[in-house]
Amino acid sequence: MSDDLEDFAEWRGNIESRVSTLEVTVETQARVRAQMDKDMSDLSVKLDAQGRLLQALADTQSEHTAVLADHTAVLADHTARLTRLEAGQAKVLAGVQAIIGLLDGQDSLSD
Secondary structure, eight states: OHHHHHHHHHHHHHHHHHHHHHHHHHHHHHHHHHHHHHHHHHHHHHHHHHHHHHHHHHHHHHHHHHHHHHHHHHHHHHHHHHHHHHHHHHHHHHHHHHHHHHHHHHHHHHO
16 A cells, blocks of 8 residues: 555656646746747837838839929920020021121122
8 A cells, every 4th residue: 555655656746747847838938929929019010110111112202203204394395495496596597697698798889
């Protein structure tokens, strides 16, 4: 009978040791899982912020593209107007040169 009691005491000591080890392990894993949850939450916040930043950059780029397109259209219009002005100026200069030529011809006739 004492053998049974000794076996039981040994078995109980072994079980208590194993349960203590399991309790420590479960406690450690619970802390690790809690830290993982916090880390995941932090990552989620950071990813959300980066997503908003990327969207803001995309919006700004779209606005800049629209402004650039407007400026390009204005530049094309100004270039066309300048070309017409230069052509008109060339005609005016040719006309002025013709008038000067006629006036020079009259000056030589009056001498």
